[in-house]
Amino acid sequence: MKIPFCDFCVKSGILCQKCRELIDSGRNSDFDLKISRILLEEASRIRELEKIEFKKAHVEDGFLLILSNNDGVRILRDRKEIVERIIRDTGVEKVTVVDYRKDQKRKLEELVYPSRIVGLSKVWLPGNITEFKIMVEGKELDENQVQKLEKLAKKLGINVRIQIP
Numbered sequence: 061m062k063i064p065f066c067d068f069c070v071k072s073g074i075l076c077q078k079c080r081e082l083i084d085s086g087r088n089s090d091f092d093l094k095i096s097r098i099l100l101e102e103a104s105r106i107r108e109l110e111k112i113e114f115k116k117a118h119v120e121d122g123f124l125l126i127l128s129n130n131d132g133v134r135i136l137r138d139r140k141e142i143v144e145r146i147i148r149d150t151g152v153e154k155v156t157v158v159d160y161r162k163d164q165k166r167k168l169e170e171l172v173y174p175s176r177i178v179g180l181s182k183v184w185l186p187g188n189i190t191e192f193k194i195m196v197e198g199k200e201l202d203e204n205q206v207q208k209l210e211k212l213a214k215k216l217g218i219n220v221r222i223q224i225p
């Protein structure tokens with residue numbers, strides 16, 4: 061498993077200088093440390109987790125976005141018990157996993173999962189800014205949740221307006 065911190069620091073809770081600097085510099089957060097600890101603990105039980113790279117987490121009003129690799133997206137979708145533990149231990153209401161290496165369109169697909177993108181267009185705004193407009197289908201998204209997803213997308217450097225039916 062690849063995490064931003066040393067395994068030992070995560071397990072002991074006492075950070076070496078290198079790990080401390082990740083937090084002090086703002087590159088990673090205490091929340092990232094918490095997620096790293098959960099994943100490490102679960103990996104002793106679920107061997108498959110060794111394939112995961114955990115890069116960073118973003119939180120927006122109860123929505124947790126985990127940046128991971130392709131295996132991370134697959135495993136955390138399959139293994140509901142891990143996501144349930146993350147929700148229990150951190151108090152968030154929803155967990156989404158995105159592969160940070162994918163292009164913007166694929167990131168958006170993963171961001172809105174399990175809803176599906178049924179329409180997508182890209183517009184260029186003044187100042188060389190691009191913005192996606194996507195139409196998603198799925199029963200569980202309301203306006204409030206859409207706003208949280210748009211804010212999380214922004215943290216990934218993606219401007220998007222999400223429309224629901």
Ligand SMILES: [Zn+2]
Pocket residue numbers: 065066069075076077078079080
């Ligand atoms: Zn360390």
